[in-house]
Amino acid sequence: MNEPKIACRNLWKLYGADPSGFLTQHDGRPSIEAIRKDGYIPAVRDVSFDVMPGEILVVMGLSGSGKSTLLRCLARLIEPTAGKVMFETHDMLAASERELIELRRHKMGMVFQNFALLPHRTVLDNVAFPLQVQGVGRREREGRAREVIELVGLKGREDYYPRELSGGQQQRVGIARSLAVGPDLWFLDEPFSALDPLIRREMQDEFLRLQKMLNKTIVFITHDFDEAIRVADRIAIMKDGAIEQLGTAEELVTRPATPYVAKFTENIPRDRLLSVKSVLTPAGSRKPAANSIHVDTMLTAVARRIMTDDASIDVVDSAGVLVGTLDRATYIDVLYGQEPLQ
Numbered sequence: 001m002n003e004p005k006i007a008c009r010n011l012w013k014l015y016g017a018d019p020s021g022f023l024t025q026h027d028g029r030p031s032i033e034a035i036r037k038d039g040y041i042p043a044v045r046d047v048s049f050d051v052m053p054g055e056i057l058v059v060m061g062l063s064g065s066g067k068s069t070l071l072r073c074l075a076r077l078i079e080p081t082a083g084k085v086m087f088e089t090h091d092m093l094a095a096s097e098r099e100l101i102e103l104r105r106h107k108m109g110m111v112f113q114n115f116a117l118l119p120h121r122t123v124l125d126n127v128a129f130p131l132q133v134q135g136v137g138r139r140e141r142e143g144r145a146r147e148v149i150e151l152v153g154l155k156g157r158e159d160y161y162p163r164e165l166s167g168g169q170q171q172r173v174g175i176a177r178s179l180a181v182g183p184d185l186w187f188l189d190e191p192f193s194a195l196d197p198l199i200r201r202e203m204q205d206e207f208l209r210l211q212k213m214l215n216k217t218i219v220f221i222t223h224d225f226d227e228a229i230r231v232a233d234r235i236a237i238m239k240d241g242a243i244e245q246l247g248t249a250e251e252l253v254t255r256p257a258t259p260y261v262a263k264f265t266e267n268i269p270r271d272r273l274l275s276v277k278s279v280l281t282p283a284g285s286r287k288p289a290a291n292s293i294h295v296d297t298m299l300t301a302v303a304r305r306i307m308t309d310d311a312s313i314d315v316v317d318s319a320g321v322l323v324g325t326l327d328r329a330t331y332i333d334v335l336y337g338q339e340p341l342q
C-alpha cells in the first residue's frame with residue numbers, strides 16, 4: 001500500500017486575538033458564524049487531505065480563500081493554530097526549528113510568483129545558491145546547477161544576470177533553483193501567474209515535461225482553471241479557509257458537492273474534460289455499428305461527427321460490447337448546461 005507523501009488532518013489557522021483559546025472554547029470546531037462573530041479570520045479551516053507520491057494536487061479558490069496560508073502551513077512557514085501535518089514520517093508540527101530547516105533545505109522545493117532571484121548573481125550562482133547554503137563544495141554545486149539549468153532549457157545562459165532574461169526565462173531560473181536540491185516535495189504558489197498567456201502555456205508544457213521525468217509530489221496553487229485542468233491529478237476548491245471539494249476535474253464538474261463548487265466550475269469547457277461516458281443514452285443489447293466509438297473518447301473528439309451526422313453514434317467498451325448511444329441533443333444539452341449530468 002502506497003503511503004501518502006503529505007497527510008494533513010484537521011488543520012486550522014485563525015488570525016485574531018487568541019486563536020488557540022478560541023478553538024478550545026469551541027471544542028476545536030467553531031462554526032464560520034462563530035469565527036466571524038468573534039472577529040477571527042478563517043485562513044485555514046479544518047482542512048484534511050492526503051497527497052500521494054507523484055501526485056499533483058492543485059489548490060484553487062478566490063483571492064483570500066486561504067490557498068497560500070494552507071501551503072505555508074504545510075511547510076510550517078506559518079505556524080498552524082491546530083491540526084497535524086505529516087510529511088513522510090516527519091510530524092511537521094512537532095519538529096524542532098533545526099529539523100524544519102533541514103527538511104526544507106533538503107526535501108522541499110518552493111517556487112513563488114515573484115521569482116525572488118538574487119539580482120547580482122549570475123544564473124549559475126542563483127541556481128547553485130541553495131546548495132551553497134547546504135555547504136556543498138563549489139565544483140559539485142556548479143555541476144549540479146548546470147544539470148538543472150539544462151533541464152529547464154537555459155543551457156548557454158549560465159553567465160547571464162537576471163535582468164538580462166525575459167520573465168519566462170527568469171521563472172525557469174526560479175524553477176531550476178528549486179530543483180537543484182532534488183526535493184521530494186514541490187510547493188508551487190502561482191508560479192506562472194506573472195507571465196503573459198503564451199509564455200505561461202509554454203511554461204506549463206515545460207513543467208509537465210519535467211514532471212514526467214522527475215515524478216515529484218506537488219502542491220500547486222493557481223487561480224486559473226485552464227491551468228488547473230492541464231496540470232492537476234486532483235483539484236481542491238477552497239472557500240473561507242475550508243476545502244469545499246477535492247476531486248478530479250471531471251468529478252468537480254459532473255458531481256459538484258456544493259452549490260459553490262457548481263458555480264465555481266460552471267464556465268469550464270466541458271468538452272475538454274468529459275468523455276462520452278458522461279453523456280450515454282442506454283441501448284439494448286445488439287451488435288454495435290461498424291463505426292462505433294470507444295466509451296473513453298473525449299467529447300471534443302466527436303464534435304465534428306455529432307454536428308454533421310444525424311444518426312446517433314454507437315458507443316462500445318474495450319471488449320467491443322455496445323454500452324449505449326450518443327445523440328446530438330444530449331451532447332448539446334450536457335455541454336451547454338441544459339441537462340444535469342448523470
Ligand SMILES: Nc1ncnc2c1ncn2[C@@H]1O[C@H](COP(=O)(O)OP(=O)(O)OP(=O)(O)O)[C@@H](O)[C@H]1O
Binds near residue numbers: 041069
Ligand atoms: N498575517 C495575517 N494576518 C491576518 N490575516 C491574514 C494574514 N495572512 C493572511 N491573512 C488572511 O487570511 C486569509 C487567507 O489569505 P491567503 O493569503 O492564504 O489567501 P489566498 O487564497 O492565498 O489569496 P490570494 O489568491 O489573493 O493570494 C485572507 O482573509 C487574508 O486576509
